[in-house]
Amino acid sequence: MTDLTAYRNAARAWIESRVAEFGRDARRGLSPAEDLELGRRYLRAKYEAGYSGISWPKENGGQGLSPTEKLTFDREEILHGFPTEYFSISLGMPVPIMLRYLPDGWKQERAIAALRGDEIWCQLFSEPAAGSDLAALRTRAIQDPDTGDWVLNGQKLWTSWAHLADYGVIVARSDPGVAKHRGLTYFWVDMKAPGVTVRPVTLAAGDAHVNEVYFDDVRIPDAQRLGPVGGGFGVAMETLIIERYSATDPAANGPSIARAIADATRMTRDGRALIEDGRVRERIARNFATQAALAAIHRRALLSLEAGTQPGSEGAIHKLVSVRNRQRLSEFMIDIQGVSGVQWNEQATRKDDWATSWLTAPTGRIAGGADEMLLNTIAERILGLPQDHRPDKGVPFNEIPG
């Protein structure tokens, strides 16, 4: 038995011992506050068992192991629907980037508090006019020449879990007179500071985990700056690539193929099981083939990591294909239910309900890189095709036609 197999077995045993207390079934019917509290308890249990920050350095509260062990653990964890979503952004990017840039001491305390679920960080990047085009953001950071403090004014949008967050990392425009990528600076901000207002945005399926966040004369000391003045875009890019490769679910958090087969076997039309219908067979079989390929790509990426090479396009392929695949299958599974297909249970999750899966799928095709951006990335970085025409290139930000 390899070390990794032993690690996987131990992790699996621990995870399975927690399913009754924290798993999908335990969460059913909880209020949002109760579910968050359950999540915090789960993170504490995980921290104490030594499964938090698996690939982080030990001095930051981590385990000092490789990304392979982390992926191995995550892969087992995602099967059970534990309440980890509140902390996924926090531990994924803001805390690791903070650890890289801030001096020792205070940051270790924050990291451990975040690993234990006691504190949550958010990432304040997107704005109403700056989504895929991140460098187009307009939130202003003006330095007070007397104190050196920065004063933030503006609006961020689509900020996941900002309503729960204690701290956030933020990119703001410190110099509108230079080309858009060069005039940005990166900070961390106390989300409870005066002048910060968080307003939840309700999404199409009724959930409200994203927010708009307003900054009105929010003062922050220069010590809260990460990286050089004007170097914010670089730090933002560094933040976005910290999670080089993450655990994947070929069903993209939708219902499984086994569920589709079971449903189509149970449902009938004109007295015949729907699974006997060639159209149903075709849709499910092709969806399965795609999911099988994603799983195979993931296994190969894990092996590459073990062999010491970085995965390449696997993450982009997975995000692009898996959500689209889920959207199509969910749409179809609603379709074959006939008139009953319109039913929707607001309490259901996207993992166990076709309608919820379908309603929430568009988010997955937009958040964290829209399909079109991923296609550009594949075309430009992997296939060497030309970049899109960018008329704002090299033009000072305040001279770009709005």
Add this chain to the structure above:
Amino acid sequence: MSVLFDEAQLQIADEAQRLLTAHYSGERLKTYLLERGTFDRELWALFGAQGWTAICYPEAFGGLDLGLLELGLIAEACGAAVTGVAALTSSFALGQALMHFGTDEQQSHWLPRLSAGSAIGAIAFAEGQDMLPGAPTLRIEGGRLSGMKPAVTAGGIADAVIVLAQSENGPVLALVDLAQPGVTRSLLDTFDNSRCTADLTFDDVEARELPGATDALAGAREILRLQAVIVSFEQVGGAQKMLTTARDYALTRRAFGQPIGAFQSVKHRIAEDYVLVELARANAIHAASRAGQSDFGLYAAAARISATEAYDGVSRDAVQVHGGIGVTWEADLHLHQRRARTLSVETGPLVFWEDDVITQLQGTAQ
């Protein structure tokens, strides 16, 4: 078997690509396209000399004792070069049938010759639209076979064929030596004439049942799945070649003052094609690594579906990206279009493999 290639495997792939590029061209295939039932003997001799025909056979029969992945890499190189040799996968399928279900005598007679490439094999299960007919029209009685099998790949050149035939006890698999009186080969005009496709008619000819295939339909399905994995690699090779060709052209060809690859309508089409190829490649490699395991059939079918979608889709798009030049006889794109559709149909159409996936998923769900 690992799904990361080792040094030896990478060497096999590189060598195959190098040799095929040196010995092969689209011009050569075009001469075969114009004539019904042709076969590239010179290229086949190269396969034998390189040991590519020997890959999946045990050393006792003159083979190299390697696996599906190694043969897959050769098939991938053949797919990229869109070679005119159907026998790579047809001989493989006959060899697998003999290794799985044949007698010692059948094996010792045929396997050394298949391994050396001096004999060519074929399989003939399908009849009309049925890939695996439950009640074949081909009749076998007392070791004598009569009837017809339509559109047998490499049927015009093969030395032996495995047929799915009806005996008094139900369907059986039987081996037929094609060098005997009573065998008639009718070469067919196809849109890919180099496959040497023929209707095979048997008039009271000698045939030997494969005693190991106690359930002939299940046995035939197993052989088809093994062949499908190798063909999937061939399809991936062709799709990858079409992807690269489209990409290169999009970088060279200019319109409205810039390379056409700068237009999102073109660059996104090519990026989508890259994804199709990567999905198909992942499934083919995974299926090859599952040979001999209980879930092999499921992943073989998945590989087949992804590979068919990829090769048809990418070659279709490559022609589109090329515009007018893409539809000419001179450009080699139509060679891939023809081959993509031929490979899709020969080894079982999508509907067959989709049914196979669903049936297996239902089995595992119970």
